[in-house]
């Protein structure tokens with residue numbers, strides 16, 4: 309019996325309020341927090357998340373987490389089993405970094421599967437401080453979810469913070 313692909317679901321809201329197995333953080337390579345999604349996750353999730361991030365820095369990620377890679381920590385006070393931190397690429401006119409943004413979704417999905425997750429919530433990675441154009445970011449996110457949703461995940465949820473982002477993902481999902 310072929311496994312059903314994961315449902316791709318769009319939600320307008322705050323990723324820190326999602327009740328899923330994995331919440332994905334749009335982190336930076338330091339893993340030590342920041343603004344946007346990163347700030348909200350650490351604020352709402354509490355200090356246990358940062359303590360785990362510090363342990364990762366002290367053990368395997370002395371130089372920080374590379375762009376396109378993903379690591380898991382506790383979800384602290386959030387309604388999730390884990391937070392997966394991934395570092396999106398900063399938008400560049402000169403260099404095509406699309407593969408790095410795809411890698412963020414792909415690596416996070418693979419790690420979520422390793423953790424036995426059935427539901428995962430993503431933000432629109434790189435489309436904020438990192439200035440990635442929303443339409444292209446949405447296309448890459450939806451394509452990655454379709455290509456790498458894998459057999460064990462039941463729901464891949466994209467949590468969009470504003471109407472513009474929501475509409476961009478709606479269009480990408482219909483496209």
Ligand code: APR
Pocket residue numbers: 321322323324334335336341342343344345346347348396431432433434435436437438439440467468469470473
């Ligand atoms: N829930 C869901 N989406 C959110 C939330 C939230 N609470 N807060 C912001 N967003 C949206 C933004 O509107 C944007 O569409 O998430 C998307 C990603 O924005 P950022 O959080 O700025 O992430 P990114 O563009 O990947 O930049 C990462 O920003 O916060 C710092 O430490 C972080 O240096 C890193 C950089």
